[in-house]
Amino acid sequence: MDAPHIEIDRLTKRFGAFTAVDDISFTVRAGEVLGFLGPNGAGKSTTMKMLAGFVTPTAGTARIMGEDVVDRPVAAKRHLGFLPEGAPTYPEMTVQGFLRFTARARGYRGTEAGDRVHDAMRATQLEEVRLQPIETLSKGFKRRVGLAQALLHDPPVLVLDEPTDGLDPNQKHEVRNLILRMAPSKAMIISTHILEEVGAVCTRAIVIARGRVVADAAPAELEARGENLDAVFRELTREAA
Numbered sequence: 001m002d003a004p005h006i007e008i009d010r011l012t013k014r015f016g017a018f019t020a021v022d023d024i025s026f027t028v029r030a031g032e033v034l035g036f037l038g039p040n041g042a043g044k045s046t047t048m049k050m051l052a053g054f055v056t057p058t059a060g061t062a063r064i065m066g067e068d069v070v071d072r073p074v075a076a077k078r079h080l081g082f083l084p085e086g087a088p089t090y091p092e093m094t095v096q097g098f099l100r101f102t103a104r105a106r107g108y109r110g111t112e113a114g115d116r117v118h119d120a121m122r123a124t125q126l127e128e129v130r131l132q133p134i135e136t137l138s139k140g141f142k143r144r145v146g147l148a149q150a151l152l153h154d155p156p157v158l159v160l161d162e163p164t165d166g167l168d169p170n171q172k173h174e175v176r177n178l179i180l181r182m183a184p185s186k187a188m189i190i191s192t193h194i195l196e197e198v199g200a201v202c203t204r205a206i207v208i209a210r211g212r213v214v215a216d217a218a219p220a221e222l223e224a225r226g227e228n229l230d231a232v233f234r235e236l237t238r239e240a241a
């Protein structure tokens with residue numbers, strides 16, 4: 001069996017005396033869409049940022065396609081698309097300008113760069129706003145610009161921090177369909193507060209509370225532990241509190 005696309009081993013992050021991520025280990029294989037769930041402040045974003053090389057771990061390791069994110073950051077990032085929380089940077093750039101910039105940073109030139117930008121805008125339905133500065137877009141469109149830059153190089157690993165945050169129901173539906181279309185060939189981690197999203201797109205769910213993994217199971221299996229996923233989530237995260 002091939003090595004997992006994502007390997008997280010005993011990953012820990014401390015901010016001073018506070019432990020935000022506490023000895024987390026898990027792997028994600030191609031074809032898996034891992035839902036990352038947990039209450040506010042549980043450590044989801046910090047874990048994702050460590051995986052993406054934005055935050056340095058205090059202890060433990062993270063690998064993407066076998067490349068250690070600390071020791072081989074450029075090699076690891078080549079295989080990764082990352083959607084951070086919030087809006088993309090460079091608010092004064094147009095959507096197309098920002099994505100062209102992203103394409104160049106990813107090493108594409110000429111018609112190939114143009115094709116990548118075009119495909120990413122089509123996948124995230126951004127064509128109609130392509131000439132608009134990012135700062136003038138609504139929250140949902142900004143989110144989709146972030147998603148477009150994450151997908152542009154068609155990476156085997158996608159780490160998406162609340163990809164549907166701020167989207168209206170139609171856009172949520174579109175982004176979920178996009179995730180499902182991409183799922184078979186990629187390893188994905190998606191954080192969300194929308195529990196119905198877990199059943200809709202995830203093959204597996206990890207619940208994290210106070211920096212620790214408190215459940216790791218298929219969504220249906222998790223749901224079967226109680227009245228519904230909502231109740232199970234509350235029970236799991238209350239126990240850890």
Ligand SMILES: Nc1ncnc2c1ncn2[C@@H]1O[C@H](COP(=O)(O)OP(=O)(O)OP(=O)(O)O)[C@@H](O)[C@H]1O
Pocket residue numbers: 015020038039040041042043044045046047
């Ligand atoms: N740079 C930092 N310095 C100090 N504390 C931090 C820093 N970044 C995050 N934290 C703390 O670490 C904890 C985990 O934060 P994190 O953003 O990972 O949670 P989260 O699970 O993503 O939450 P949410 O669902 O609200 O996005 C929080 O208590 C947060 O205040």
